[in-house]
Amino acid sequence: MNVSFRSFLFVAALAACSVIGVAWLGARQMSMRFLESGYPIWVAKQGILRDCSFGSVLVLGDSRSEAAIIPRDLPLPSANVSLGGTSPVETYFFARRALECPKPPRLVIYAHSMPSYVRPSEMLWINAARYGYIGFRDLRQIADSATRSHDVLFVNLNTHDGLTAIVRDAVYSIGFPSIFVASLVEARGNGRYASNVALEQKTASSMGHVIYKQPAEKRLVGADADVKAFVPSPLETDYFDKTLAMFAAAHVKVMLLTIPSAESTMKAIPPALIAAFDQFLLEQSARYSNIDARTSALLPWPDNLFVDGGHMNEAGAKAFTARLAACLRQPLDRPITCPLAWQ
Amino acid sequence: MLFSSIVFIFGFLPLTLIGFMVAAKAGRSAAGVWLIAASLVFYGWWNPAGVILLLISVCTNYAVARLILGSEPRPRLQSWIMVSGVGFNLAALFYYKYLVWIVSIAAHLVPVVHELDPIVLPLGISFFSFTQIGYLVDCKAGITRDRNFLNYMLFVTFFPHLIAGPILHNRDIMPQFGDPRTYRLSLENLSVGLSIFAIGLVKKVIFADPLSDGVVSGYAHTDGIGWLSAWNLALSYSLQLYFDFSGYSDMAVGLARTMNVRFPQNFNSPYKAQNVIEYWQRWHITLTKFLTSYLYTPIALATMRWRIARKLKVNSVAQKTFGGFSAMIAMPLLITMALAGVWHGSGATFLIFGLLHGFYLCVNHAVRVFYPGRRSRLRRAAILRCLVTYLSVLLASVFFRAPSVSSAINVLGGMAGWHGFPTGQAFGIVHWVSLTGLFAVVWLLPNTQQIMRDYNPVLGDVEDPRPIRLTWRPNLGSALAVGVAAAVGILALGGTTEFLYFQF
Numbered sequence: 017m018n019v020s021f022r023s024f025l026f027v028a029a030l031a032a033c034s035v036i037g038v039a040w041l042g043a044r045q046m047s048m049r050f051l052e053s054g055y056p057i058w059v060a061k062q063g064i065l066r067d068c069s070f071g072s073v074l075v076l077g078d079s080r081s082e083a084a085i086i087p088r089d090l091p092l093p094s095a096n097v098s099l100g101g102t103s104p105v106e107t108y109f110f111a112r113r114a115l116e117c118p119k120p121p122r123l124v125i126y127a128h129s130m131p132s133y134v135r136p137s138e139m140l141w142i143n144a145a146r147y148g149y150i151g152f153r154d155l156r157q158i159a160d161s162a163t164r165s166h167d168v169l170f171v172n173l174n175t176h177d178g179l180t181a182i183v184r185d186a187v188y189s190i191g192f193p194s195i196f197v198a199s200l201v202e203a204r205g206n207g208r209y210a211s212n213v214a215l216e217q218k219t220a221s222s223m224g225h226v227i228y229k230q231p232a233e234k235r236l237v238g239a240d241a242d243v244k245a246f247v248p249s250p251l252e253t254d255y256f257d258k259t260l261a262m263f264a265a266a267h268v269k270v271m272l273l274t275i276p277s278a279e280s281t282m283k284a285i286p287p288a289l290i291a292a293f294d295q296f297l298l299e300q301s302a303r304y305s306n307i308d309a310r311t312s313a314l315l316p317w318p319d320n321l322f323v324d325g326g327h328m329n330e331a332g333a334k335a336f337t338a339r340l341a342a343c344l345r346q347p348l349d350r351p352i353t354c355p356l357a358w359q
Numbered sequence: 360m361l362f363s364s365i366v367f368i369f370g371f372l373p374l375t376l377i378g379f380m381v382a383a384k385a386g387r388s389a390a391g392v393w394l395i396a397a398s399l400v401f402y403g404w405w406n407p408a409g410v411i412l413l414l415i416s417v418c419t420n421y422a423v424a425r426l427i428l429g430s431e432p433r434p435r436l437q438s439w440i441m442v443s444g445v446g447f448n449l450a451a452l453f454y455y456k457y458l459v460w461i462v463s464i465a466a467h468l469v470p471v472v473h474e475l476d477p478i479v480l481p482l483g484i485s486f487f488s489f490t491q492i493g494y495l496v497d498c499k500a501g502i503t504r505d506r507n508f509l510n511y512m513l514f515v516t517f518f519p520h521l522i523a524g525p526i527l528h529n530r531d532i533m534p535q536f537g538d539p540r541t542y543r544l545s546l547e548n549l550s551v552g553l554s555i556f557a558i559g560l561v562k563k564v565i566f567a568d569p570l571s572d573g574v575v576s577g578y579a580h581t582d583g584i585g586w587l588s589a590w591n592l593a594l595s596y597s598l599q600l601y602f603d604f605s606g607y608s609d610m611a612v613g614l615a616r617t618m619n620v621r622f623p624q625n626f627n628s629p630y631k632a633q634n635v636i637e638y639w640q641r642w643h644i645t646l647t648k649f650l651t652s653y654l655y656t657p658i659a660l661a662t663m664r665w666r667i668a669r670k671l672k673v674n675s676v677a678q679k680t681f682g683g684f685s686a687m688i689a690m691p692l693l694i695t696m697a698l699a700g701v702w703h704g705s706g707a708t709f710l711i712f713g714l715l716h717g718f719y720l721c722v723n724h725a726v727r728v729f730y731p732g733r734r735s736r737l738r739r740a741a742i743l744r745c746l747v748t749y750l751s752v753l754l755a756s757v758f759f760r761a762p763s764v765s766s767a768i769n770v771l772g773g774m775a776g777w778h779g780f781p782t783g784q785a786f787g788i789v790h791w792v793s794l795t796g797l798f799a800v801v802w803l804l805p806n807t808q809q810i811m812r813d814y815n816p817v818l819g820d821v822e823d824p825r826p827i828r829l830t831w832r833p834n835l836g837s838a839l840a841v842g843v844a845a846a847v848g849i850l851a852l853g854g855t856t857e858f859l860y861f862q863f
Contacts, residue, residue, distance in 0.1 A: 017834055021546035024833040028553070031842025032849070039850055183366050187853075194365070194853035 039193040048212045050203035056216035058147045061097040068117035070095035076107045077127035080275040084328040087223035089337040091345050096224035101139035103132040104256040111259045115266050127273040130293050131239045133248045136170040145188035152189035165250035228327045238325025241284035246292040264304040272301050272309040281325035282316035308352045317358045360404040362610040363563045383542040390542040391509045398518040409481045417515050420491040427498040441499040448488040455480050460705035483522035494529045510536040519614040525625035525645035541619045551814045552616030554841045558807050559609025560848035567602035570595045581769035586780045589773025596760050597753050598797045609807045624817040628806045633744040635719040658691040688724050693717040712758040719751050805829050
């Protein structure tokens with residue numbers, strides 16, 4: 017039976033709003049059921065920060081440090097809240113949260129790899145914003161900072177969603193359900209719940225260490241080799257500096273560390289590029305007395321200790337953490353001298 | 360701005376519609392100005408500087424049109440003005456679209472020539488240039504009578520067709536912009552238009568876009584491509600192109616309809632065509648009409664005049680001779696289709712695509728001219744003809760999509776089995792079921808115009824739907840279906856493929 021066009025439009029709009037509303041609610045309430053494996057790791061690490069249960073040593077960084085440092089093998093109570101796909105921008109917000117705790121960490125190990133300083137990434141939205149960790153105001157602050165520092169790469173970032181900057185910030189911060197549909201499809205709705213819950217528990221019980229498994233095709237040359245010239249992103253540098261300044265103001269000691277790369281990767285990087293990166297870290301840290309940059313040089317480790325060109329496997333992580341543990345056995349108020357080079 | 364984007368659906372479209380309805384109360388001119396302003400915002404969303412070029416083009420063409428109409432008593436002068444105007448449009452098109460390509464070819468041949476830096480191609484330049492060329496030619500032919508600048512601006516800039524067609528003919532559209540009824544709120548047109556838009560959105564984001572990743576990565580690595588991968592790539596792209604264009608055409612038709620404007624049909628189930636001539640009557644119909652009117656017919660007429668001047672026959676008997684067929688049918692077709700190929704993009708692949716279709720059309724016409732009346736009416740024969748037509752189109756589409764001729768040859772070689780046959784299962788059963796499902800939609804279901812048939816969705820007649828009949832009516836079932844389709848389309852706007860950092 018035909019209805020009036022007014023009723024037709026009303027019913028169609030109501031149906032559309034209902035479907036979108038249900039999807040929105042589902043995406044908000046049941047993220048653990050369908051989101052990718054990055055999500056439970058973020059949840060576990062956000063839990064550590066929220067509960068201020070990181071102990072004396074807090075590890076901040078990207079996927080390299082997430083894979084390489086095992087908090088439970090360190091001599092002091094520690095947590096590794098490094099996260100894959102993050103850069104100094106996201107790390108600033110983790111650091112800010114850690115410093116809101118009644119008892120801040122005694123030592124922060126800050127370990128981002130070379131590519132993190134060079135190019136902004138849309139993972140800022142896909143992870144940090146989509147997982148609800150960075151909100152609209154923070155995203156706008158990041159955009160303003162990029163504009164002020166003339167970070168052309170960030171301002172003109174070509175994201176796969178094709179959204180313009182402010183719209184993207186809004187869509188991700190309100191958690192509009194369209195940003196979850198791909199995961200919902202991949203997970204066939206509910207298909208990731210058991211594995212996600214297990215991964216969250218595992219990450220929480222390991223205090224943030226994540227074991228990286230061998231991918232189907234091992235690529236021995238890592239992302240470092242894709243960096244053609246070390247030109248630090250103004251935005252990343254700005255947030256890196258802000259983070260160091262924040263720790264300096266809170267009198268928290270920072271150990272600036274660069275996780276070693278696989279030998280094959282190192283061979284593919286021009287020495288001048290490595291020298292430029294090392295120099296950048298030394299110059300940035302020289303402005304603050306609480307920063308110890310003796311461990312910031314990029315070093316090669318054997319290929320067999322990596323799952324790819326940059327991420328350590330379990331054996332690599334054990335070996336690396338053992339070296340790190342030896343440094344942390346020294347009193348923390350003294351300069352940290354670590355023999356991190358592979359012998 | 361894309362039709363299938365959050366900004367468009369939640370921002371631009373509602374604002375434009377509300378503004379149009381409010382402005383319409385203030386009068387026809389206010390509503391027209393509002394639509395022009397909205398169209399310019401739509402056009403300049405990504406690159407505001409492009410609006411200046413669009414305005415220069417529109418104003419220049421309008422001025423030329425006025426000169427053509429004003430010089431009616433002096434036909435020679437009128438012809439010169441018309442030719443200059445067409446030349447202006449072609450020069451702009453050449454500069455933005457082909458100059459870099461031609462100079463790069465020259466740089467390969469002549470060492471003293473240096474390659475040029477890329478020139479940013481203004482969005483939709485091919486469409487608005489062709490639209491305006493048609494207008495100028497029609498002014499000269501005395502077909503165009505409407506001299507209203509507002510109507511002309513609307514005709515060229517109206518956002519539903521501005522960046523990707525259909526290519527409008529002034530005779531179809533300008534009277535609608537001159538009609539006061541266009542500027543009144545019509546709930547019927549709003550319902551019909553939004554329903555068509557929702558169907559188009561689903562085609563674009565649910566059917567076409569998920570195929571994109573596989574096609575992009577497939578065409579990036581065509582060296583030694585295996586048999587199954589090559590067929591998968593070609594079939595996936597043919598479906599992606601089909602649903603993308605079909606979805607876009609539906610969205611354009613639907614959007615225009617919400618503002619009480621009916622567009623011509625641009626897409627009519629082309630893969631159901633039983634020969635290549637029919638294919639071009641169903642695929643990008645407005646482009647075919649444009650090329651026929653303004654390119655093929657003038658070339659064919661010029662050829663006939665040339666033959667008449669040499670006392671050669673031009674009748675159907677003459678067409679059955681090799682020379683007659685070559686001069687009067689094959690040559691105009693090949694020239695037209697070669698230009699149609701490069702209209703789609705600069706590069707040898709587009710030229711080959713056009714020539715290949717020109718060749719198909721020549722064969723098709725040759726069969727009709729030399730072996731008339733031998734068409735079987737059996738259903739089996741119809742299916743076979745449809746399949747042969749599809750395969751011909753599929754081969755040409757490899758050139759249309761491939762980044763280079765060598766890449767296209769790799770894919771075609773893979774399809775022919777030159778690089779070996781697979782030993783294991785490739786792509787998974789879900790993928791093949793999805794492709795089969797999409798082919799079922801293509802070949803078994805009625806198209807959007809057929810579904811909306813009772814409400815005159817497009818200008819002109821709509822074919823009777825076969826084999827399955829589905830009809831839209833303003834009832835609760837249709838309202839629910841449209842609402843759910845729109846919601847599903849909106850939810851899928853973010854893509855259906857995960858973009859992840861690591862998947863350990």
